[in-house]
Amino acid sequence: MGETTQLLASARNGDPDAWERVVVLLYDDLLRLARRTVRGRGACTLNATALVHECYLRVAGGRADAITSSHHFLALASRAMRQILVNHARDRVAAKRGGGAIHVTLERQQLSADQEADDVLMLDEALVRLAREDERLSQVIDCRIFGGLTEMETASALGIPLRTVQRRWQQARERLRVCLQPG
Amino acid sequence: MTTPDTLDRLLEPGRLLGGALAEGMLREQLGVTELACGQMLGAFRIERELGRGGMGIVYLAARADGAYEQHVAIKWLPLSRLHAGHADRFRHERQIHARLRHPNIARLLDGGHSADGHLWFALEHVEGLPVDAHAASAGLDWRARVRLLLPVVEAVQFAHGRLLLHRDIKPDNVLVDSDGRPKLIDFGVAAWLLDAHAPSACTPGFASPEQQAGGATEVTSDIWQLGRLLHHVLLAEKPGQPAPAYPRDLAAIIAKATDPLPARRYASASALHDDLQRVLRHRPVSARPPRLPHRLHLLLRAHPFGTVGSLLAALAFAAMVAGFMLKLTRERDTAQHAQAVAEAVNAFLNRDFLPGADPLQGGSSDLSVAALSEHALDRVEPRLHDLPEVAGRVEMSLGRTLANLGHFKAARRAFSHAIEHFTAAYGAHDQRVLRSRLAREQVAIDPASLQAADQHLRVLRHDVLASPQPHAELLAEVDAQLARAAFLRDDFSLCEARYVALLPRLADAAPVTRADAYMGLGLCESRLGHWSLALAHARKARALDEHALGVDHPLTLETHIAIAAALIGLGHYDQATILLRDLLTRLDHRYGPLHPTTLTVTHDLGLAITCAGHPDQGAQWLRRAADGRAQTLGTQHPWYAMTESVLGMALLQGHHADEAAHALARARQALGTNAAATPYIQVTLLENEADLALAQGRPAEAARRYDTAIDAATKTYPDGYRRLSMLRLGLGLALFDEGRVTAGRALLRQSLQAVGHRPDCRGNQIAAARERLR
Numbered sequence: 015m016g017e018t019t020q021l022l023a024s025a026r027n028g029d030p031d032a033w034e035r036v037v038v039l040l041y042d043d044l045l046r047l048a049r050r051t052v053r054g055r056g057a058c059t060l061n062a063t064a065l066v067h068e069c070y071l072r073v074a075g076g077r078a079d080a081i082t083s084s085h086h087f088l089a090l091a092s093r094a095m096r097q098i099l100v101n102h103a104r105d106r107v108a109a110k111r112g113g114g115a116i117h118v119t120l121e122r123q124q125l126s127a128d129q130e131a132d133d134v135l136m137l138d139e140a141l142v143r144l145a146r147e148d149e150r151l152s153q154v155i156d157c158r159i160f161g162g163l164t165e166m167e168t169a170s171a172l173g174i175p176l177r178t179v180q181r182r183w184q185q186a187r188e189r190l191r192v193c194l195q196p197g
Numbered sequence: 198m199t200t201p202d203t204l205d206r207l208l209e210p211g212r213l214l215g216g217a218l219a220e221g222m223l224r225e226q227l228g229v230t231e232l233a234c235g236q237m238l239g240a241f242r243i244e245r246e247l248g249r250g251g252m253g254i255v256y257l258a259a260r261a262d263g264a265y266e267q268h269v270a271i272k273w274l275p276l277s278r279l280h281a282g283h284a285d286r287f288r289h290e291r292q293i294h295a296r297l298r299h300p301n302i303a304r305l306l307d308g309g310h311s312a313d314g315h316l317w318f319a320l321e322h323v324e325g326l327p328v329d330a331h332a333a334s335a336g337l338d339w340r341a342r343v344r345l346l347l348p349v350v351e352a353v354q355f356a357h358g359r360l361l362l363h364r365d366i367k368p369d370n371v372l373v374d375s376d377g378r379p380k381l382i383d384f385g386v387a388a389w390l391l392d393a394h395a396p397s398a399c400t401p402g403f404a405s406p407e408q409q410a411g412g413a414t415e416v417t418s419d420i421w422q423l424g425r426l427l428h429h430v431l432l433a434e435k436p437g438q439p440a441p442a443y444p445r446d447l448a449a450i451i452a453k454a455t456d457p458l459p460a461r462r463y464a465s466a467s468a469l470h471d472d473l474q475r476v477l478r479h480r481p482v483s484a485r486p487p488r489l490p491h492r493l494h495l496l497l498r499a500h501p502f503g504t505v506g507s508l509l510a511a512l513a514f515a516a517m518v519a520g521f522m523l524k525l526t527r528e529r530d531t532a533q534h535a536q537a538v539a540e541a542v543n544a545f546l547n548r549d550f551l552p553g554a555d556p557l558q559g560g561s562s563d564l565s566v567a568a569l570s571e572h573a574l575d576r577v578e579p580r581l582h583d584l585p586e587v588a589g590r591v592e593m594s595l596g597r598t599l600a601n602l603g604h605f606k607a608a609r610r611a612f613s614h615a616i617e618h619f620t621a622a623y624g625a626h627d628q629r630v631l632r633s634r635l636a637r638e639q640v641a642i643d644p645a646s647l648q649a650a651d652q653h654l655r656v657l658r659h660d661v662l663a664s665p666q667p668h669a670e671l672l673a674e675v676d677a678q679l680a681r682a683a684f685l686r687d688d689f690s691l692c693e694a695r696y697v698a699l700l701p702r703l704a705d706a707a708p709v710t711r712a713d714a715y716m717g718l719g720l721c722e723s724r725l726g727h728w729s730l731a732l733a734h735a736r737k738a739r740a741l742d743e744h745a746l747g748v749d750h751p752l753t754l755e756t757h758i759a760i761a762a763a764l765i766g767l768g769h770y771d772q773a774t775i776l777l778r779d780l781l782t783r784l785d786h787r788y789g790p791l792h793p794t795t796l797t798v799t800h801d802l803g804l805a806i807t808c809a810g811h812p813d814q815g816a817q818w819l820r821r822a823a824d825g826r827a828q829t830l831g832t833q834h835p836w837y838a839m840t841e842s843v844l845g846m847a848l849l850q851g852h853h854a855d856e857a858a859h860a861l862a863r864a865r866q867a868l869g870t871n872a873a874a875t876p877y878i879q880v881t882l883l884e885n886e887a888d889l890a891l892a893q894g895r896p897a898e899a900a901r902r903y904d905t906a907i908d909a910a911t912k913t914y915p916d917g918y919r920r921l922s923m924l925r926l927g928l929g930l931a932l933f934d935e936g937r938v939t940a941g942r943a944l945l946r947q948s949l950q951a952v953g954h955r956p957d958c959r960g961n962q963i964a965a966a967r968e969r970l971r
Binding site (some may be wrong): 019024093099102103106126127130131133137155158159160162164187191 | 203204206207208210213216217218219268
């Protein structure tokens with residue numbers, strides 16, 4: 015698991031390739047994680063945070079030095095989750111365009127998924143721009159929207175006070191609104 | 198195209214993850230395609246769904262080949278990515294599990310993986326309640342509950358004996374059938390799943406600490422889960438009928454089985470089984486021997502390799518070997534071979550190794566781990582001779598254990614056996630053969646092998662270079678050993694040269710490897726009189742080890758020996774004394790007083806105290822070191838000679854000339870015909886003998902010995918070396934006393950100037966020289 019921790023470290027230092035590879039490595043774990051978060055049924059009673067924590071324990075093993083803490087890992091996992099969803103959205107959009115033909119019997123479900131794919135790609139672009147302006151703002155969005163973390167969990171994941179989370183959340187929304195202004 | 202509404206919707210927490218995109222993605226990637234009734238899977242026809250768990254769906258199916266009616270449970274699991282090679286391993290593993298036949302284990306009948314990425318297992322179908330629910334609804338008392346679980350523990354032991362772990366023992370996986378017989382289900386399922394997936398997040402409370410941490414699962418992980426199972430079943434209750442109370446002995450058994458540290462748990466399921474039977478028979482249980490466990494614990498921690506508490510240490514060792522063999526069998530390509538390995542190793546551990554440690558099987562709990570390992574070493578060949586690769590690995594493990602314990606002779610024997618077995622298994626040029634040859638040289642400390650070491654290492658070096666994949670790291674290790682060999686033969690200039698040549702090649706090596714080289718270099722420099730350099734290098738070694746291993750690691754502690762040696766050379770005796778005293782306490786605690794390293798420090802402490810001007814006190818430590826070395830190395834060993842020689846010096850300085858004479862005679866006797874082979878010790882001994890002769894009024898004899906010593910020393914030491922000057926000073930005193938006053942005076946003047954004013958271990962002689970010149 016040394017590879018993962020190393021990758022996480024480079025990812026944290028802004029290496030975009032490292033992110034892709036982290037995503038590959040954590041893929042199965044994160045998907046299972048999301049499945050539980052989304053469906054929340056079956057015999058499992060663990061919540062998403064506990065699952066990410068377990069994922070963290072596995073990834074970090076004895077090498078907690080590479081990732082500062084399990085809290086920090088939550089933030090990283092959120093960012094990775096965003097990447098997974100964006101990749102999927104991209105595939106979906108590409109398949110739609112490449113496929114050419116428009117299915118007549120599109121189900122409601124598929125329609126809204128296609129709409130969400132477009133939205134997610136747009137949000138991702140806006141977040142990339144936002145991160146260039148102020149990375150701290152996009153981090154809060156990652157945690158809350160893609161990691162499914164609560165305000166409190168986001169605060170401990172990023173190691174900042176609750177108030178700061180709330181303030182940055184508001185700021186991020188406003189900045190995104192400007193970024194996504196039509197025209 | 199974006200409205201504020203879209204943004205609000207997107208940024209509503211939980212919305213995106215709960216949305217159609219995420220759902221679609223998960224279905225695509227992970228979704229469990231459901232099986233329809235009547236659908237065929239291998240030889241089985243699906244009849245109905247039995248249930249859904251966190252990992253998949255369970256179906257009831259019937260064998261459809263018509264031969265006989267048999268119902269099976271099909272586990273239908275998603276496996277999103279099956280890596281190359283996994284498919285084969287899966288098949289082999291399944292074959293091994295399919296052979297696991299025990300009345301209390303539901304059999305794994307078949308399995309496979311479908312083209313669309315599902316794994317499936319067909320298991321013997323057990324109709325019944327989970328064991329905790331059964332215990333509660335039947336209103337069983339604690340004895341009945343323990344009795345109910347005994348066959349389960351036995352079944353786990355049975356599987357462990359075939360080197361199979363369950364890894365997901367929990368109440369839901371123990372079903373009680375209509376005859377009231379408990380059956381362990383899912384053997385082999387969890388093992389496979391946990392390999393491919395994260396720890397079973399679905400069983401909170403039943404994943405052992407090491408499983409949660411993602412560590413390797415061992416026999417002791419199953420023990421942990423058995424402990425949890427026991428606890429859970431004892432606590433199970435139905436409304437209005439509380440769970441029965443159970444005795445404290447039973448609580449102690451659970452506590453031992455579920456200890457956070459694997460090494461402290463029962464080493465085998467049968468040990469747990471025995472204790473459970475004892476508690477049923479009201480016998481004292483091993484988990485709670487009267488008033489002992491706490492003390493035993495402390496002792497074990499204090500002497501991880503010592504003789505006390507060796508029973509537990511030995512069991513931990515056995516568990517380690519078993520775990521490692523388990524891994525080995527997984528690596529093997531055929532299930533049949535794995536089976537053979539499993540049986541042989543199991544027989545070795547259970548019949549040859551453990552009985553020696555288990556007082557219940559006629560062994561003695563006083564037996565040390567070293568004695569056990571030595572005994573086991575002799576049993577490897579008869580037991581494992583058909584499996585040379587396994588024998589070799591077991592012998593390497595035993596050799597390392599013995600070397601850590603300081604039993605170098607036995608370790609050497611273990612490594613020699615390993616060389617033979619590895620050669621038979623892999624051919625002479627294999628890395629494992631080369632590594633075991635190096636290991637054998639590393640534990641060579643008897644005079645004969647020290648002499649041959651250089652030759653052996655050169656041949657080894659040649660073979661490493663000639664091997665199909667010359668390994669730079671292995672080559673560096675061989676070269677480090679060559680330098681160490683020069684040190685052990687008292688060829689300090691060669692030692693220094695070899696380390697200096699080696700160090701640049703270690704720039705990218707592990708810190709511990711570099712520390713080792715710096716420490717060796719420091720020791721050689723000390724012997725050559727380059728004390729400031731020696732001190733700097735020894736401190737560098739300590740810094741590297743401290744950073745990599747921590748301040749209390751044995752290797753870090755050993756660097757203190759090199760630091761102290763340099764401090765003694767520089768005349769900082771008090772500083773050296775403080776350092777060595779502290780070191781001795783810690784090593785004594787960790788290794789016991791008779792470990793070779795502890796004895797070296799005892800010797801050095803005696804020397805430092807003597808040099809600091811307290812020869813009587815120093816002599817006490819030196820005597821202790823001499824006795825220890827006589828006991829562990831024998832009275833023919835040059836290191837024993839060295840200690841007796843320094844003891845002689847201390848006694849002489851304390852004005853006990855007769856006793857000094859005895860000590861020096863013992864040293865001479867020990868050195869015997871080996872004197873020329875160990876020039877450093879020979880020079881020291883000659884000098885002390887000369888000092889004695891001088892003190893006893895035999896100046897002519899003293900002069901002769903000083904002459905011989907100077908002769909030997911000039912071959913070993915560089916010009917201007919302080920100890921050469923001290924020898925000349927001694928010769929000056931002898932000449933003076935002999936009546937050759939002019940020659941004596943000239944020599945005294947000359948050597949006094951060379952010696953300067955730094956404190957010296959032979960301060961008394963420097964004072965005597967000044968006296969003569971007055």
